[in-house]
Amino acid sequence: MLRAWYQSSPWLRLLRPLSVLYAAVASRRRQRFLSDPSLVWRAPVPVIVVGNITLGGTGKTPMCIWLICYLQSLGLRPGVISRGYGANKVVGFPHLIAPLIDQPGEVGDEPLLIARRCAVPVVIDPDRPAAARHLLANADVDVIISDDGLQHYALGRDVEILMLDAARGLGNARCLPEGPLREPARRLASVDLVVSNGLAADTAGTFAMQLAPTELVNLRSGERLAPQSWRAGREVEAIAGIGNPQRFFSTLEGLSLQPHGHAFPDHAQYTVDSFAACDPAKPLIMTEKDAIKCAGFARDNWWYLSIDASLGDAFVSALQQRLDGLPD
Structure with a gap:
């Protein structure tokens, strides 16, 4: 639908x-x-x-x-x-x-x-x-x-x-x-x-928010890498169980990676068999929300991409104005 x-x-x-x-x-x-x-x-x-x-x-x-x-x-x-x-x-x-x-x-x-x-x-x-x-x-x-x-x-x-x-x-x-x-x-x-x-x-009446990738985190070791540290064009498996999986895959493409995307329903529950279609020889990158559910059976080459929201000064000012107007 x-x-x-x-x-x-x-x-x-x-x-x-x-x-x-x-x-x-x-x-x-x-x-x-x-x-x-x-x-x-x-x-x-x-x-x-x-x-x-x-x-x-x-x-x-x-x-x-x-x-x-x-x-x-x-x-x-x-x-x-x-x-x-x-x-x-x-x-x-x-x-x-x-x-x-x-x-x-x-x-x-x-x-x-x-x-x-x-x-x-x-x-x-x-x-x-x-x-x-x-x-x-x-x-x-x-x-x-x-x-x-x-x-x-x-x-x-x-x-x-x-x-x-x-x-x-x-x-x-x-x-x-x-x-x-x-x-x-x-x-x-x-x-x-x-x-x-x-x-x-x-725009008039609407504030822009961008999601900026900050680091790649290994699910097993906790190793952290800059998202741009992998060579451009590297093929990776990518999974996303979020409301708009394509947004995540596009983010990976924006990092010059070549993701083979696997979309799952939002809030999907996983087992190791959920990723049978993924090539185990390639790194697998997922969202942080997916990583929360996969840490218990992660492999050495599984990573999640940490993402932070970025908002402009106009939004900060508008929010602060409303907070300042609240009663003590």
Whole structure:
């Protein structure tokens, strides 16, 4: 369906009545929370929601990691809440991630990645207010970042950051099931900041975000190399289980490598047999999110590409302006 949505396939018009109904229900639901504050739980600290209105990857996790680093540079103590997509209910909700103990199949790949990489407290729970309360009760934080959750209106928020994919945009700009939107496109006008992942430069009302490769990390040894250290034109196997795998493969091509790409579903679970189609004689490069799930059976020539989000001064200024306007 993703391909049809983003290529505006004509047959999708057959689903328009359902799409119109979905949009109406989504709008009515949001309005219900806006008109009745008693339905909304507000945390005693600022809450920043990073979300999207489209299905498919938009770069929410890199944005959250950037936010964590930025807030820490201001002397703040951020914590993160997440649904924990793919988490095993056996761990129980809410659950404060133990980064050195928990496994991706138990708590979800993206929350574990954030907890390990940023060393900040991360709580998973599909109930966002419950996650926020648990975080505040069990960690010393003074600002909460909600990784996803734009549509979870029971959690009050002080700043909304809406993520887009520059290559895909809004697709055919229709709500589910005719299109990829979780809410009508007019929702963009109501958020605080709109960020487009892969946009070359800021435009009116939209800030550009680029994902910059920083280093290649060996899954077994931990060896770290500059991405440009391998010779140009080197053939590599590449796997990506993210919302937009082609973006990762294009990044490798931008490093002058020749990737043989293997796309997997977002949040895919792997075994060593998952990569049977890969040539074992060639280096295998994966995303950091995939590496979290493959470290236990990695081979000597398996690497992940570490990527950092890059945002311009205009975004930093706009974000800071909103943070300065929050009550103490």
